[in-house]
Amino acid sequence: MATSSIATGGLGDRVIKVNHAGEHGAINIYSGQILMARLTAPDLVNELREFRSHEQRHLGIFGTELRRRNKPRCRSYWLCGFGGYVLGLATGLFGRNAIAATSVAVESVVLRHLERQIADLREDDPEAVVAISAIVAEEQQHHDLSASHLQANGFWSWIITPLVSASTETVIWLGMRL
Template structure:
């Protein structure tokens, strides 16, 4: 069984994973100078995101569906966000990871609820990434330093931006 909603969710999640790949790539690029101790962890998270993007790509290909129109927007937006927050250092990197993943996890939970009966294949794809996204979220949350400047500034902006990109992707 397959649903139109499942197709749309897979497309948007694929674009979102592309954005996440670019966030981590850009953060790694500049964190070598601003947060060198974080680079191994960022590479670990990047490996997860590359796997997630490949998973969704494979599901789209099997269904004969083109990628989302927001794919390029997610890539450029992710790169820009990663570059800026990477330049701002460890606190900004942690806040960004936490903010993005908190929105992503909410959406994944809702997507699983919507897909469980209507599209088992899409449900399976979404379910496969939850544990690693939770790991990213928890690390970002735990790495934010109490009293640091960037978390209260970046978290609401990044959350709202992530929500907006998902909203737009579901409608393109």
């Protein structure tokens, strides 16, 4: 019989905490990008607002799950928020392609992690799987719509993708260990 991660304080708890912090970071990425996109890519502002509203809903899903589990938020929560806002401002400053490349890079990493989390938790923590599964379609939408804005072999994709992907992986790794 599988034991719930609620009882064991296991992987599911850590994943929910890190995902919650990551959603806070994503909200702040989009907030910074919205601020700058008003000047550099005004045609993307409404889409970015929609993405941010999705991330706010995702934050609520994971926040509810944390409260249900009686767990505090991740220690990396404020780091994710601050880092996300700085990343959003910086990439928003460089316009449409930098904004799109950032979303594609972040969402590619996030989608890989969500897929792995679902597989790892399927047997031991069905509540975590439900919470994680609830956000996958919107994260995929963010990736796909952003990818449609990218210029093939564009400069920003070449620069931003490895930096943002590595940073996102690092923040997730750190969050899982705090």
